[in-house]
Amino acid sequence: MNRLSRDARFRWTALFLIAGGLALVPWYALQDSFFDFRWLGRLGGKDQAPALLQIASWGKVWLIALPVLLLAVMGLYARPIEPHRAAVGAMRSWGRSVALLGGVGALYVLGQGFAIGPRGYATDWLSALLPPIAGGQFGMGAGALLVAFGFTLVCADGIASMGYFRGDRFVATALLSVTALVVLFVFFPVVRVLWEGLLGQDRALSFAAFWERFSQPKLWALSWACLWGGSGCGVAWNTLWLALLCAAGTTVLGLLLALLVVRTQFPGKRLIRLVTLLPIITPPFVVGIALIMLFGRAGIINELLEWAFGIPPTRWIYGLPGVLLAQLFAFTPVAFLVLIGVVEGVSPTLEEASQSLHANRWQTFRHVTLPLMAPGLANAFLVGFIESIADFGNPILLGGNFGVMSTEIYFAIVGAQLDQGKAGVYSLILLAFALFAFWLQRRATARKNFVTVSGKGDTGLASPLPDGVRRTAFAVGLPWLALTVVLYGMCLFGAFVKIWGRDHTFTIEHFVKAFSIDYGTHGLLFTGAAWHSLGNTLLFSLAAAPLTAIVGILSAFLIARTRFAGQHLFEFLTLLSFAIPGTVIGVAYIFAFNVPPIEITGTGLIIVLCFVFRNLPVGVRGGIAAFAQLDRSLDEASTTLGAGGATTFRRVLMPLLKPAIIGALIYGFVRSMTTVSAIIFLVSGNTELATTYIIGRVINGDYGVAIAYSATLIMIMVLAIVLVQWLVGARRLGRRSAAAPGLGSAVAVGG
Amino acid sequence: MTTTANKGTLEFINVVKDYGTGDPAVKSISFRVEDGQLVTLLGPSGCGKTTTLRMIAGLELPTAGQILLGGRDVTTESAAARNVSLVFQSYALFPHLTVMENVCYGPTVQGMKKPDAIERANAVLKLIGLTGFESRLPSELSGGQQQRVAIARALVLEPAVLLFDEPLSNLDTKLRRHVREEIRELQQRLGITCVYVTHDREEAMAVSDQIIVMEQGRIAEQGTPGALFFSPATAFVADFLSEANVLDIERIEAPDVPSGQCRVRLADCVFDVEAPVRAEARRLALRPDIFRIDRDVSAAGWVRFPVTISKSAFIGKGVEAEVTLSDGKNLFVFLAGERQPLVAGQAIALVFSPSDARLIV
Numbered sequence A: 001m002n003r004l005s006r007d008a009r010f011r012w013t014a015l016f017l018i019a020g021g022l023a024l025v026p027w028y029a030l031q032d033s034f035f036d037f038r039w040l041g042r043l044g045g046k047d048q049a050p051a052l053l054q055i056a057s058w059g060k061v062w063l064i065a066l067p068v069l070l071l072a073v074m075g076l077y078a079r080p081i082e083p084h085r086a087a088v089g090a091m092r093s094w095g096r097s098v099a100l101l102g103g104v105g106a107l108y109v110l111g112q113g114f115a116i117g118p119r120g121y122a123t124d125w126l127s128a129l130l131p132p133i134a135g136g137q138f139g140m141g142a143g144a145l146l147v148a149f150g151f152t153l154v155c156a157d158g159i160a161s162m163g164y165f166r167g168d169r170f171v172a173t174a175l176l177s178v179t180a181l182v183v184l185f186v187f188f189p190v191v192r193v194l195w196e197g198l199l200g201q202d203r204a205l206s207f208a209a210f211w212e213r214f215s216q217p218k219l220w221a222l223s224w225a226c227l228w229g230g231s232g233c234g235v236a237w238n239t240l241w242l243a244l245l246c247a248a249g250t251t252v253l254g255l256l257l258a259l260l261v262v263r264t265q266f267p268g269k270r271l272i273r274l275v276t277l278l279p280i281i282t283p284p285f286v287v288g289i290a291l292i293m294l295f296g297r298a299g300i301i302n303e304l305l306e307w308a309f310g311i312p313p314t315r316w317i318y319g320l321p322g323v324l325l326a327q328l329f330a331f332t333p334v335a336f337l338v339l340i341g342v343v344e345g346v347s348p349t350l351e352e353a354s355q356s357l358h359a360n361r362w363q364t365f366r367h368v369t370l371p372l373m374a375p376g377l378a379n380a381f382l383v384g385f386i387e388s389i390a391d392f393g394n395p396i397l398l399g400g401n402f403g404v405m406s407t408e409i410y411f412a413i414v415g416a417q418l419d420q421g422k423a424g425v426y427s428l429i430l431l432a433f434a435l436f437a438f439w440l441q442r443r444a445t446a447r448k449n450f451v452t453v454s455g456k457g458d459t460g461l462a463s464p465l466p467d468g469v470r471r472t473a474f475a476v477g478l479p480w481l482a483l484t485v486v487l488y489g490m491c492l493f494g495a496f497v498k499i500w501g502r503d504h505t506f507t508i509e510h511f512v513k514a515f516s517i518d519y520g521t522h523g524l525l526f527t528g529a530a531w532h533s534l535g536n537t538l539l540f541s542l543a544a545a546p547l548t549a550i551v552g553i554l555s556a557f558l559i560a561r562t563r564f565a566g567q568h569l570f571e572f573l574t575l576l577s578f579a580i581p582g583t584v585i586g587v588a589y590i591f592a593f594n595v596p597p598i599e600i601t602g603t604g605l606i607i608v609l610c611f612v613f614r615n616l617p618v619g620v621r622g623g624i625a626a627f628a629q630l631d632r633s634l635d636e637a638s639t640t641l642g643a644g645g646a647t648t649f650r651r652v653l654m655p656l657l658k659p660a661i662i663g664a665l666i667y668g669f670v671r672s673m674t675t676v677s678a679i680i681f682l683v684s685g686n687t688e689l690a691t692t693y694i695i696g697r698v699i700n701g702d703y704g705v706a707i708a709y710s711a712t713l714i715m716i717m718v719l720a721i722v723l724v725q726w727l728v729g730a731r732r733l734g735r736r737s738a739a740a741p742g743l744g745s746a747v748a749v750g751g
Numbered sequence B: 001m002t003t004t005a006n007k008g009t010l011e012f013i014n015v016v017k018d019y020g021t022g023d024p025a026v027k028s029i030s031f032r033v034e035d036g037q038l039v040t041l042l043g044p045s046g047c048g049k050t051t052t053l054r055m056i057a058g059l060e061l062p063t064a065g066q067i068l069l070g071g072r073d074v075t076t077e078s079a080a081a082r083n084v085s086l087v088f089q090s091y092a093l094f095p096h097l098t099v100m101e102n103v104c105y106g107p108t109v110q111g112m113k114k115p116d117a118i119e120r121a122n123a124v125l126k127l128i129g130l131t132g133f134e135s136r137l138p139s140e141l142s143g144g145q146q147q148r149v150a151i152a153r154a155l156v157l158e159p160a161v162l163l164f165d166e167p168l169s170n171l172d173t174k175l176r177r178h179v180r181e182e183i184r185e186l187q188q189r190l191g192i193t194c195v196y197v198t199h200d201r202e203e204a205m206a207v208s209d210q211i212i213v214m215e216q217g218r219i220a221e222q223g224t225p226g227a228l229f230f231s232p233a234t235a236f237v238a239d240f241l242s243e244a245n246v247l248d249i250e251r252i253e254a255p256d257v258p259s260g261q262c263r264v265r266l267a268d269c270v271f272d273v274e275a276p277v278r279a280e281a282r283r284l285a286l287r288p289d290i291f292r293i294d295r296d297v298s299a300a301g302w303v304r305f306p307v308t309i310s311k312s313a314f315i316g317k318g319v320e321a322e323v324t325l326s327d328g329k330n331l332f333v334f335l336a337g338e339r340q341p342l343v344a345g346q347a348i349a350l351v352f353s354p355s356d357a358r359l360i361v
């Protein structure tokens, strides 16, 4: 009885969503905000009318299929099958019909949107094939969303009734929804941007056009100059060479630091751990600006050299060396976070075994320790590579004449040229680099996934490092640490002096300029120049973080806890955006979402969606790691006690996954606050963000405000992290003996 | 087969479970559990016991076949909807909930009001002897106490069938006997149908009304503990339940064999044993504990045969020995009450009653 009422509730919800979406809310996207609810008074209007009215009064006859499908679903629901009394297979075929109707409904909403644009049929063959229609339509809105979701629920109900997912509607719904979202907001935009590269001037498919864009010497010119970033070297080679150097450099540095922390008596371990967290909450440009302050033409080092030895300052920092240096500082901590777990995971027993076989320290390190760490090293290398090719802030700040793909894509879109095809082809190349790196990493570690942590009985002492390795670790790690501290110190200094490099009198005018508050006749006035962008950034990041966590944990649940055909493909899709450089995602989003049926360019929604799906892989991976530590019998116990999937998720899994969820929340928030490459194309005057505002200041040479703003952002993020930990983390976790999985792993795989 | 079915009657009809590995984990099994009985699934590791249990619970759906509960087909019914509770091998207590919250979980997710749920939980906790522990977290309980919470959590729903998956495997040896007695006592007091999984034959015989012995995804035999122990029909069950010696023998047709008996020859001895259930039986099962050393005290009709000792050890409650028959066959025997190991190479005579020997396939 309980079960029936639960199913019935689910079905009523689906029907209400569809009916409401058809009859009560505007079908199309509104010019102004949905949430001011002014449309309530104008539901008869051409733009605001719900679907039923659109069919009746405004000639949108093609929508008629949706109410018809709704009636069909209601017909099936009116005669539900009683599983206990039905003949064998009757339940299955009933479920199949329901699933089919639901699927057709959801796809029809989407399909008609793509098929019929503002000027009627979107393509010629559609007009040739289908009856003529008058007029067209613009982007879909709330009504379409509700109806599509309602039909998705119906489809899930059908699938569950057929007996899949152990008959659990929640799981079926989650799978369909997440798949639809990921296909729509990751897969579709990426395919769309690549497609753009294949279109000629007349927007017809043209391989010649593709080849022309692809084969430019600007991309592929190869000369000795490539090695030191000189001119005359193709942009593609620049990108690749920079990424290789960056990946190798961050991996070596990260390994040395990890060895320093785990395997030596170095006293500053806590400092290293602290410093390695900084880049995660540092807005882009900060490292670059600090490098300019230090090594630039007017930088301290150059001034010193000129003053002491009369060496004239040069501009060497602008180009490959500067970009590489900035990337090394920015991304080494990420490699460190990946590798510290790896170094800690090498079982001392194995090293002791090696030494008991008369291998000396170096032989042990070389033949046992290093090979055991190989998969971890490959992983760190991959992350460094991807970070480098996706990096936008450092090349644009320090690149000078040294162009890389991400900046070229930017100029193809925002420059005078506005060459979409070029942006498409460049994106394709960048994506190919990223996927190639993934493939290499997979291949390199395919048979080498050693389990080095065996659980119990690993009580041996880690063997001391060979002297050479230890000395190198100190010789490289300490200067790195010192320089990082100096760099951040410089930044702080820059925020509080008048004009950095010329007038070093103390001032807080940069903060005042950005964040002043006046008291006027209407009360408080936020007159500071940065308030607008800060407000947007906080709003969008706060909206994106919980969404990232929800979609991420749900995806992880589906991957870790259920079985379905195409599961590997599903996992690949959810993790895909990790391999897609931010610039490519940004370009992809404008191409995909500036035309109907999903027309959201210029809104805050597109930025939030971009945040969510760009940060999704971290949520997913963190979630999978956390699920791996939760015994499956806990879910099953809950199920046998009569809880459905949703209840189990809410009352058993969520509380136990709290650390992973907090990790995903914090990560989603922080990454959104600091991201620039992906959203640089997506912001409009209304939706300016902190990072884009900072770019503007940097490009104007207004470093003071840029740094003051960055420092403020860092403070906000630190406060947010502390607050979240304090709010969510207090209750009961302390009394539990089980180790809390989550944040550590989530950040480590973040990249 | 009767057709009446009470609340707790459970029936499997030609159930198959294939995980897609090529070799089905469960290969077309059929059995029936009567209401109020405790039935044990017994078999070596990997024979499909847990899979069968999980199909009863609804955690796995059968690839083919039908499952009836209380006479109703529940084959495709979801685990949440089935009136069946499972006590997990690892207990699977929710670590973030107290004992009381764990026990109340089932009733509340099924829509019962909190006060009613607490009342019922209190009754069950009292029944199981856990009063006073309500506000502890599972991590603050001993293994035995956690086990009881797991049982209380399953019992509070008053399920039609209660399932146990190797419930004693996480307890130390001393506690095992105690807990198994408690489970049996509770089951009989409440008259609840139970399906119990174990690989320990002693445990199975101690708690069960019926035992279903499984072998590689099939049911080898089903019966009461006594029937399976004393008169197995298959070599597998004879070996698994009593470590019986299984010997090929020669059947002798003769006119003077009493009805219901078969005449067989083992080594030099010819004797009559009870006729087998399956006519094709050509092997003899001889439990190790049916033998005595012949000290000219053997009762009438006992079989006497000479053997040579090859190995022997004293194990406290008696002496174990491996002996060789005159035709070269080996036997493993247990001689209760003997106080000295036998000397290897020594020739002695052993006796047993032919009524303790079984013809099997």
Ligand SMILES: Nc1ncnc2c1ncn2[C@@H]1O[C@H](COP(=O)(O)OP(=O)(O)O)[C@@H](O)[C@H]1O
Residues within 6 Å of the ligand: B019, B021, B025, B043, B044, B045, B046, B047, B048, B049, B050, B051, B052
């Ligand atoms: N989820 C699964 N996927 C594939 N094979 C499984 C799965 N669960 C069990 N098996 C296989 O099915 C067989 C029976 O397993 P199980 O029922 O757990 O045995 P038992 O409980 O008797 O030890 C084993 O061979 C096991 O490897």
Ligand SMILES: [Mg+2]
Residues within 6 Å of the ligand: B049, B050
């Ligand atoms: Mg088992």
